[in-house]
Amino acid sequence: MKLLSAIVPCYNEEENVPYFYEEFMKNEDFFKKHELEFELWYIDDGSRDKTAEEVKKLILKDKRVHLLSFSRNFGKEAALYAGLEKASGDYVACMDADLQDPPSLLPEMFGYLWQGYDTVATRRVTRRGEPLIRSFFARMFYKLMNKISETEIVDGARDFRLMTRQVVDALLSMKEYNRFTKGIFGWVGYRTKWIEFENVERKKGETKWSFWKLFMYSLEGITSFSTAPLAFAAFMGVLFCLFSFGLIIFTIVRKALFGDPTSGWPSLVCIISLVSGVQLFCLGIVGEYLAKTYMEVKNRPIYLVKEEI
Ligand code: UDP
Numbered sequence: 146m147k148l149l150s151a152i153v154p155c156y157n158e159e160e161n162v163p164y165f166y167e168e169f170m171k172n173e174d175f176f177k178k179h180e181l182e183f184e185l186w187y188i189d190d191g192s193r194d195k196t197a198e199e200v201k202k203l204i205l206k207d208k209r210v211h212l213l214s215f216s217r218n219f220g221k222e223a224a225l226y227a228g229l230e231k232a233s234g235d236y237v238a239c240m241d242a243d244l245q246d247p248p249s250l251l252p253e254m255f256g257y258l259w260q261g262y263d264t265v266a267t268r269r270v271t272r273r274g275e276p277l278i279r280s281f282f283a284r285m286f287y288k289l290m291n292k293i294s295e296t297e298i299v300d301g302a303r304d305f306r307l308m309t310r311q312v313v314d315a316l317l318s319m320k321e322y323n324r325f326t327k328g329i330f331g332w333v334g335y336r337t338k339w340i341e342f343e344n345v346e347r348k349k350g351e352t353k354w355s356f357w358k359l360f361m362y363s364l365e366g367i368t369s370f371s372t373a374p375l376a377f378a379a380f381m382g383v384l385f386c387l388f389s390f391g392l393i394i395f396t397i398v399r400k401a402l403f404g405d406p407t408s409g410w411p412s413l414v415c416i417i418s419l420v421s422g423v424q425l426f427c428l429g430i431v432g433e434y435l436a437k438t439y440m441e442v443k444n445r446p447i448y449l450v451k452e453e454i
């Protein structure tokens with residue numbers, strides 16, 4: 146008998162918890178047929194609604210369900226990490242509670258795993274039902290990211306994955322505090338099979354990601370997996386040095402040829418404000434990385450547990 150661990154991060158998902166269980170259990174025949182046992186880990190990421198209570202109801206019914214509650218909201222990345230730590234299965238699947246990662250895909254995913262792949266990843270080919278502006282910025286982000294980072298980050302990739310123990314151990318060996326899971330999956334590598342599906346809208350409740358949160362998340366992705374912005378800062382510095390060097394020569398020559406008319410004040414103001422703008426921008430980039438380093442050096446735990454059942 147092999148064991149499958151399913152990890153479900155939940156933040157205020159009281160309505161979806163029972164639905165998810167129901168959907169997941171539709172695979173029971175498949176599990177039986179292939180001699181698979183399973184454990185289902187709901188990671189309650191500091192929910193303020195009745196998520197934990199709903200999970201406890203399920204636990205009373207089914208011993209294979211488990212609950213890990215955080216002391217506060219640590220974010221989905223932390224919840225995934227905690228789930229990976231708790232999972233003891235030979236295979237591990239990460240999936241959202243809102244059924245946007247359809248559990249009905251699991252049999253197909255297992256098919257690929259048994260063909261010799263180490264991990265089966267999913268991406269959605271459409272973004273139906275999502276605000277247009279959000280899709281637009283998401284596309285831009287993936288384009289930029291893949292230009293400036295060596296780690297491949299697939300457009301539309303979801304965190305919905307099925308993987309072998311070996312891959313899970315690799316993921317767990319990355320103990321960084323600033324976790325950008327999509328990048329971490331790409332970074333560890335292994336033979337990956339991508340399967341595609343149409344976007345499914347969330348079952349109940351609403352998304353936990355505001356535009357602002359997504360924007361900050363994209364910065365997280367860039368600074369965690371690329372140092373290109375630092376190089377960009379240096380590049381701008383060199384560019385402006387060359388520019389001012391030319392300007393100095395021009396000023397000296399003009400002075401020698403035409404004397405010193407007191408004109409040139411407006412251009413001076415423009416140059417000063419432009420250059421100080423660029424300086425501040427570059428300082429900001431350096432600051433971003435410094436902040437990241439600061440957080441890593443502190444070596445704080447990625448999450449804190451309140452309750453485990
Ligand atoms: N989630 C979480 N912690 C958070 C935000 C989200 O555990 O701080 C969970 C959430 O409960 C869901 C999954 O992560 O199971 C994906 O969140 P959501 O559906 O809001 O994101 P979207 O699908 O809109 O990108």
Ligand code: MG
Nearest residue numbers: 241243245347
């Ligand atoms: Mg969702």
